[in-house]
Amino acid sequence: MSAPAPSPLAIVDAEPLPRQEEVLSETALAFVAALHRRFTPRRDELLARRAERRAEIARTPTLDFLPETAAIRADDSWQVAPAPPALEDRRVEITGPTDRKMTINALNSGAKVWLADFEDASAPTWENVVTGQLSLIDAYTRSIDFTDERTGKTYALRPDEELATVVMRPRGWHLDERHLTDADGTPVPGALVDFGLYFFHNAKRLLDLGKGPYFYLPKTESHLEARLWNDVFVFAQDYLGIPQGTVRATVLIETITAAYEMEEILYELRDHASGLNAGRWDYLFSIVKNFRDGGPRFVLPDRNAVTMTAPFMRAYTELLVRTCHKRGAHAIGGMAAFIPSRRDQEVNKVAFEKVKADKDREANDGFDGSWVAHPDLVPIAMESFDRVLGDRPNQKDRLRKDVDVKAEDLIAIDSLDARPTYAGLVNAVQVGIRYIEAWLRGLGAVAIFNLMEDAATAEISRSQIWQWINAGVVLDNGERVTAELARKVAAEELADIRAEVGEEAFAAGNWQQAHDLLLKVALDEDYADFLTLPAYEQLKG
Secondary structure, three states: OOOOOOOOOEEOOOOOOOOHHHHOOHHHHHHHHHHHHHHHHHHHHHHHHHHHHHHHHHHOOOOOOOHHHHHHHHOOOOOOOOOOHHHOOOOEEEEEEOOHHHHHHHHOOOOOEEEEEOOOOOOOOHHHHHHHHHHHHHHHOOOOOEEOOOOOOEEOOOOHHHOOEEEEEOOOOOOEEEEEEOOOOOEEEHHHHHHHHHHHHHHHHHHHOOOOOEEEEOOOOOHHHHHHHHHHHHHHHHHHOOOOOOOEEEEEOOOHHHHOOHHHHHHHOOOOEEEEEOOHHHHHHHHHHHOOOOOHHHOOOOHHHOOOOOHHHHHHHHHHHHHHHHOOOEEEEEEEOEOOOOOOHHHHHHHHHHHHHHHHHHHHHOOOEEEEOOHHHHHHHHHHHHHHHOOOOOOOOOOOOOOOOOHHHHHOHHHOOOOOOHHHHHHHHHHHHHHHHHHHOOOOOEEEOOEEEOHHHHHHHHHHHHHHHHOOOEOOOOOEOOHHHHHHHHHHHHHHHHHHHOHHHHHHOOHHHHHHHHHHHHHOOOOOOOOHHHHHHHOOO
16 A cells, blocks of 8 residues: 655745746645655754753753764774765855855856855745745756846856856754645744755756755754754655765754764764865854853853864864764865955955965865855965865875864863953944844845854854853953943944934834844843744744
8 A cells, every 4th residue: 555645735924936836846845745744753852852952061061972972983994975076076165045146156156066055144035945946946957047137247157067066055953944834734844845845856957967966964963963864865865766875965063062973973974974064153153052151161252253273163173174084074164254345455455364374274284175155265265275185186085193182172162362352242233233134134144344144143143142241241341241231232233223324224124123133132031042033933025
């Protein structure tokens, strides 16, 4: 007897979009429904486990490598699957959302890989979710030519052999898609919607193009969450009749708990794994989030004072390189978030020097590639890795056996000399308000003060305000950080924005709403796990 068909999914509270039937076909929704029915209960259990682990960190407060998985770490015999040809050389990767203009520019950028982002660089409006899928379908069928209505400029794809390889990033496990629900009214996890629609429409097409369905997995907190993803991949490949091992996944090590389970994460995904990435901004957010009530030794200074040369960040990145290369996986470095200025060449000169130093350090440390947020940074990063790699596709043969990271090294936050400053508090408020306002307009990647900000940097901003208040931090000017001080700085920033953009633009924007939401997530005693959870309730569309 054949298995019953999955319950159909309902599209809820969503205005019809042009061509949405191409994405939300009956067969595609049946596949997403099958994923939802099979895997959402386990997703829910793992989210509950996150809360239990966070409570344990609050009680102890420490972390260690897992004793129950010591045998996996000690077994030198296992390796991840060999990289497919399209992922052998990843020396420069560009990131960005999946609107049509960005899709073309990223694919044409000269980078080896484009991280097509449905996560932190994309506000999950229904339009962004659906049209982002259409952008990728159209890119693979070369029907994505685009003309900017404002400038009249036309964008078109270069020849196939010059295009970046797409590695798609779905939403994290914690976010639901409110516009797709099952027969009981339960929303489908956004991760399964994004993965499912992309995989269903493009897996076979990508194989025909000599590539495959490749993914970046965000916000992973444990090897059990990696195991869930692996089971999703196995099921999906069987469902579409695609050979097992076709999928490849790179996991972002962007939570402090995942940093203690890097080998276990690769082990769980070993037939589908292609690497780990040092997701530096979310990593800092995760440290603050998990150790927010751990006392003065866990207080982070200003975000921009925490560089990758900080001892605890060095421990994290060097352990990542050693772990990846020990297991035959790629180690991918962090984001260069600078956005070049068309008006201030001196700003560019200083920033380009910092980007070059960052990428030189990563290449010399053994990373196989790294991230940039803007096409103008591709040549700078490429030069850093070309100098080290030459004509080799990667340096996975550099095993970094000299690296010896202890559990306590990863959380040695008090090894930093820098301390929180008043300017740092102001910057956190500025970035928080300005980013949230744009996010509420459906923009997930936003240039603020010549940096490409996404949800991760906004998370650091609001988390540091929360931490500094609750830790009673005294700033460099002698002021203690309090809720009242945060409100004062936020009110001043709101007034400055009003003067900067003008009354008409201020009234048309979401400025007051963004101000109020930042203060809510920064001041509430009950710390919200993710800014995007209360923000999603206010997101229109």
